[in-house]
Amino acid sequence: MSDANRNRPAPASACPPPSPKHSAIVLGHGGGGRLTADLVREVFMPALSNPILDRLNDSAEVTIGARGLLFTTDAFVVSPLRFPGGDIGSLAVNGTINDLAVAGGEPLGLSAAFILEEGFPIAELRLIVQSMRKAADQAGVGVIAADTKVVERGKADGLFITTSGIGLAAAESQLGPGEIRAGDAVLVSGPIGDHGVAVMSAREGLEFETTVVSDSAPLHDLVAAMLRGGGAIRCMRDPTRGGVATVVNELAKSAGAEILIEETAAPVRDGVRAACEILGLDPLYVACEGRLVAIVADADADRVLAAMRRHPLGADARRIGGVVRMGTPRVLLRTAFGAVRALELLAGAQLPRIC
Amino acid sequence: MRFLDEFRDAAAVRALLDRIRGAITRPWTIMEVCGGQTHTIVRYGLDELLPAALTLAHGPGCPVCVTPIEMIDSAIELARRPGVILCSFGDMLRVPGSSADLFDARAAGADVRIVYSPLDALALARRAPASQVVFFAVGFETTAPATAMAVHEARRRGVGNFSVICAHVRVPPAIEAILAAPENRVQGFLAAGHVCTITGIDEYRPIAEKFRAPIVVTGFEPVDLLQGVAMCVAQLEAGRAEVENQYARSVRKDGNLAAKRLLDEVFTVIGRRWRGLDTLPNSALALNDRHADYDAIRRFGVAPPIAREPSECRAGEVLRGLLTPPACPAFGKSCTPERPLGAPMVSAEGACAAYFRAGRSAAEAAAAK
Structure with missing residues (x-):
């Protein structure tokens, strides 16, 4: 450290002052990290704030009579529209089902809105809609309402889909970051980063050969199996944009918990690791579309893990860390060599238009 | 693995x-x-x-850190010109110039694109003959051969709508x-x-x-x-x-003799100011006389910008x-x-x-x- 130099003005080293940044939207605002959080806090919450939205959960819960009803919405802008293991259609179905699922909900029905660009091939649209139907059938849910709009050529990139979903909240279980306690275990349902790498491998300008396919899948059945298996499940999230690191940070913040993740415990496929090496990415920040992170009571962790592993979508479930203590919200990562560092929220967008 | x-x-x-x-x-x-x-x-x-x-x-x-601010300002100015597609590596687009970065220029309508290789920028130029594709080339001796290859290929194939802002530096x-x-x-x-x-x-x-x-x-x-x-x-x-x-x-x-031959063919060694390290003799690569027509600054007559470098940031001391x-x-x-x-x-x-x-x-x- 250079105490002697600390107060000396740096000669040619100066950099510009902060420009009044971001008077316009930049891609990083969609990354799910700090910039997204800024946008939500500074633009959306002041205008739209209400007690339900303010919880910032994946699904909103409203109570009708004795039952809780879950409601969620999600927009899909993935590029390219088709990628190994899925397409924008199946992704739009699974993504919304998963937002309901991790809230413990049983999906009842979906709506879909299509924004189409003039010139988009109808044959392509047909394939994507068929893929939606297949995904919905597999999940046992119908698309029960839909809308279509068309914009001029150049005003949208082919096709954007927004889906919304309603579901029944689980009758007994109390799920939410507020349930998190010191000593809890952090579980992940399978290998991480598959979806992000699969999409990147298909992207123009970056084509690389990989055997990795997207993990896009509906999680409500896995969740139901976990809930049936018993054990104190505190909270679940699906690590989409921003990956496992981002959802664990969100949970730490919501719960006021210090969470320690073991870097070597997180399951990562070789193909994902290799692609991340080439692209300079950390798998912990790469999106999944068919995985969940669950925080469960330490004493019940093995039981919940066993229930997860009995389900095909949880066969490779692992424990990746734990809640160290309550108090200061932060996430720490223990590296392979035992050094501990913070695992921060991602700055801006790591991979734009991944979902 | x-x-x-x-x-x-x-x-x-x-x-x-x-x-x-x-x-x-x-x-x-x-x-x-x-x-x-x-x-x-x-x-x-x-x-x-x-x-x-x-x-x-x-x-x-x-290399992104030591690229002089005036080169970033020049790149932003070029990106704002109609008909220009400015390409560079992702990091370069977020580096602040005097008043904006290249992502801001893009948000304001400029055609700014991320590429993973200078050869991708050359391929883009061949696909978009009506546009002028400018590659903002940064990097040490590691990445300079790829830029040299792109310029070499542009000349060999007669691609007239490709040029580079050359910010390559030597360790x-x-x-x-x-x-x-x-x-x-x-x-x-x-x-x-x-x-x-x-x-x-x-x-x-x-x-x-x-x-x-x-x-x-x-x-x-x-x-x-x-x-x-x-x-x-x-x-x-x-x-x-x-x-x-x-x-x-x-x-x-x-080292890699083929890459070194390519560097010698396309570049000449010059002195340049590094952000944070002042002007260092023999520290940079510029296109040589035989390839000067691929120099974007020269091709488009970009005037040397007056860069604004106030002093809250201590990057220079960090870099040294x-x-x-x-x-x-x-x-x-x-x-x-x-x-x-x-x-x-x-x-x-x-x-x-x-x-x-x-x-x-x-x-x-x-x-x-």
Whole structure:
């Protein structure tokens, strides 16, 4: 450290002052990290704030009579529209089902809105809609309402889909970051980063050969199996944009918990690791579309893990860390060599238009 | 994964740490030149594991960070011109110029694109003959051959709508400048393995001799870095000042001869101002006379901008290894990756970004030492 130099003005080293940044939207605002959080806090919450939205959960819960009803919405802008293991259609179905699922909900029905660009091939649209139907059938849910709009050529990139979903909240279980306690275990349902790498491998300008396919899948059945298996499940999230690191940070913040993740415990496929090496990415920040992170009571962790592993979508479930203590919200990562560092929220967008 | 796991092996790391602890008898300061090395050190917390007597100073080897602000301003000006498609590596687009960055220019309507290779920019030029494709070329000797190849190919194929803003720089003059500075405290270097894969290692011998400083050409994985440190410490303890090659699986004495021929064909060596290091003689590459028509600044007659460089950011001291990022008053406060004051907070190779991403606050950095 250079105490002697600390107060000396740096000669040619100066950099510009902060420009009044971001008077316009930049891609990083969609990354799910700090910039997204800024946008939500500074633009959306002041205008739209209400007690339900303010919880910032994946699904909103409203109570009708004795039952809780879950409601969620999600927009899909993935590029390219088709990628190994899925397409924008199946992704739009699974993504919304998963937002309901991790809230413990049983999906009842979906709506879909299509924004189409003039010139988009109808044959392509047909394939994507068929893929939606297949995904919905597999999940046992119908698309029960839909809308279509068309914009001029150049005003949208082919096709954007927004889906919304309603579901029944689980009758007994109390799920939410507020349930998190010191000593809890952090579980992940399978290998991480598959979806992000699969999409990147298909992207123009970056084509690389990989055997990795997207993990896009509906999680409500896995969740139901976990809930049936018993054990104190505190909270679940699906690590989409921003990956496992981002959802664990969100949970730490919501719960006021210090969470320690073991870097070597997180399951990562070789193909994902290799692609991340080439692209300079950390798998912990790469999106999944068919995985969940669950925080469960330490004493019940093995039981919940066993229930997860009995389900095909949880066969490779692992424990990746734990809640160290309550108090200061932060996430720490223990590296392979035992050094501990913070695992921060991602700055801006790591991979734009991944979902 | 083969060729990777071996170099991240925990047992090998522990053995090397023991070797370094056993060898060191007094305080030494070693600089790792390359930002990629800095990121590995901070990401894996290697600096925390090394003995307290050893100080690692982070070097200027982040090409995005040392690119002069006026070149960024010129790139932004060019990007705003109608018919121009400006391409560069992703990091370069977020580096603040005098009043904006290239992403801001894009948000305001300019056609700015991320490419992963200069050859992708050339391919884009061939697909878009009605546009002028400008590649903002940054990087050390490692990436310069790819730019040279793109220019060589553009000439060979007669692609007239492709040009480059050439901000390529060379490592040895920067090492020399750091050693020659009166405030220097660096006693040995870990040179950048990938740069030397292209250039070979002969250029470093006169520097090691002149300044009596050992230089160990080193790779980028944890085992590489600790082996490099061990070799450097052994030299310092023995009073030797030689050039050694830790990264022999990639670096040959003479480097990559085909790449060097291409560099000679397309570029000429000039002096240039580095952001943070002032003007360094022989430190940069520019297109030579035979390829000057591919120089975008010249082709489009871009006037030299008057760059505005106020002084809250201490990037210059960081780049010269005089200041660790958390010791900068702006670090993590007015300067974050979302709102960077200086380039080292932006780049994948920037030291400030490395510390920020690893969540290293001033207090933690102090506690680690």
